[in-house]
Amino acid sequence: MQYIRMTDFFKYEIKPFVLGAFLSRVMETTDKHGNKYFYAYTSFHSSKAVFKDDFDIKGYAEALAAKLDKLSGHYNWSVHSASDGGAQLRYYVLNDRSMPKTMFYKSLFAKTVSAEWALDDGINEAKKDFIRGFMELRGSIDTSRPLIAQDYFYDGRHELKKALILTDTMSVPIRYANFNARNLQPQFVSGENKRNAQFRMNLPYYAREIGFVNDYKAMIFRNAHGYRVDRVDGKGITYFDADLPRGDDNDMTFVRYLNFFTNNIYAKRLTPQAVKTLRAQLGFSDGDGNDDRATHNATLRSLFYDVSEDKCAICGATETFTNRATGRQHFEVHHVISFCNDATTDNIANLVKLCPTCHALLKKDRASKSDQTRAILKILHEHEEIFDYASSYLQIDDINDLAEKIQSMLG
Ligand SMILES: [Zn+2]
Numbered sequence: 001m002q003y004i005r006m007t008d009f010f011k012y013e014i015k016p017f018v019l020g021a022f023l024s025r026v027m028e029t030t031d032k033h034g035n036k037y038f039y040a041y042t043s044f045h046s047s048k049a050v051f052k053d054d055f056d057i058k059g060y061a062e063a064l065a066a067k068l069d070k071l072s073g074h075y076n077w078s079v080h081s082a083s084d085g086g087a088q089l090r091y092y093v094l095n096d097r098s099m100p101k102t103m104f105y106k107s108l109f110a111k112t113v114s115a116e117w118a119l120d121d122g123i124n125e126a127k128k129d130f131i132r133g134f135m136e137l138r139g140s141i142d143t144s145r146p147l148i149a150q151d152y153f154y155d156g157r158h159e160l161k162k163a164l165i166l167t168d169t170m171s172v173p174i175r176y177a178n179f180n181a182r183n184l185q186p187q188f189v190s191g192e193n194k195r196n197a198q199f200r201m202n203l204p205y206y207a208r209e210i211g212f213v214n215d216y217k218a219m220i221f222r223n224a225h226g227y228r229v230d231r232v233d234g235k236g237i238t239y240f241d242a243d244l245p246r247g248d249d250n251d252m253t254f255v256r257y258l259n260f261f262t263n264n265i266y267a268k269r270l271t272p273q274a275v276k277t278l279r280a281q282l283g284f285s286d287g288d289g290n291d292d293r294a295t296h297n298a299t300l301r302s303l304f305y306d307v308s309e310d311k312c313a314i315c316g317a318t319e320t321f322t323n324r325a326t327g328r329q330h331f332e333v334h335h336v337i338s339f340c341n342d343a344t345t346d347n348i349a350n351l352v353k354l355c356p357t358c359h360a361l362l363k364k365d366r367a368s369k370s371d372q373t374r375a376i377l378k379i380l381h382e383h384e385e386i387f388d389y390a391s392s393y394l395q396i397d398d399i400n401d402l403a404e405k406i407q408s409m410l411g
Pocket of ligand 1: 313314315316317354355356359
């Protein structure tokens with residue numbers, strides 16, 4: 001087994017790429033002699049976006065290991081085949097200091113935020129290496145939407161907000177970062193499907209500004225999204241000529257979601273009692289027949305106000321008038337999928353804030369079908385968490401079909 005001893009690992013400079021890989025996720029394993037290791041990993045699997053004969057995944061794994069070794073400053077990446085015909089590469093650190101995993105993580109975190117290269121105001125090549133390690137190794141390329149996404153694992157409270165290191169320290173503009181708290185979805189709360197939360201980054205941003213380490217992931221991106229390769233640099237990083245989406249750096253949704261997640265979801269996810277408490281907080285019915293709908297809605301609305309920006313999700317207005325009761329700008333809460341007495345749509349991921357005009361537009365038969373559908377499309381395009389919720393709730397992947405369906409359900 002190829003590895004580096006922890007004593008040596010900490011003796012020398014740890015490259016930004018390796019820091020990013022481990023801060024994204026630390027894995028643990030023990031060999032047959034009882035030696036303990038931490039490892040970072042990357043894996044990739046065949047994608048429908050790349051014709052099988054066009055890319056030799058197994059053959060490429062060794063070349064990728066060599067590239068990752070250069071970025072890491074050690075010859076330490078080893079190839080492991082994955083069960084589904086893909087490849088997995090690992091970077092092992094032998095835990096010869098018997099260091100607890102939490103301490104290992106915290107040490108790397110401290111090294112990262114205090115590193116000289118991390119103190120620059122702007123983005124630099126070292127920060128890009130960190131982002132590649134953090135984002136791409138475990139990230140998958142969404143072939144239908146412009147996102148690179150990874151499951152968001154955490155081993156304790158100290159890791160919950162780790163994605164903020166990308167926006168706070170690595171200078172990723174906040175408009176390109178995105179958090180999908182899938183734990184809020186009804187399938188999660190009902191226990192049918194315990195999918196992890198996901199951290200995501202805008203894919204055209206990644207392709208243009210950060211660049212792909214893995215040639216296979218670059219090819220998936222090229223085929224699925226139709227952008228041209230701009231250049232490949234001396235380290236073998238592929239950059240694309242991709243259009244950067246406009247966005248709003250005052251949109252704090254990402255930060256608010258992480259805060260909401262930390263304060264309300266984490267540590268409440270483990271026990272049935274905790275899930276029950278969470279359901280109550282979110283205004284879910286537990287089916288005991290004593291629910292007061294008005295109270296439910298009020299609870300949910302006030303919660304939603306705490307975690308969402310005062311901004312119309314359709315026209316973008318941030319000013320309406322000052323509501324005397326709250327002292328804040330007046331906005332109205334709208335259920336994207338109409339409420340229709342179905343308690344499962346009474347979910348925080350189904351809510352948006354609208355100005356009074358836009359809210360009126362979405363009342364049944366108040367405006368033309370095309371105006372309403374266009375407004376709904378705007379919401380879905382600009383709010384990933386809403387799209388995710390609605391798409392999974394209605395089982396419709398295509399965004400245009402989804403908007404039409406939601407329009408037909410307006411109440
Ligand atoms: Zn509006």
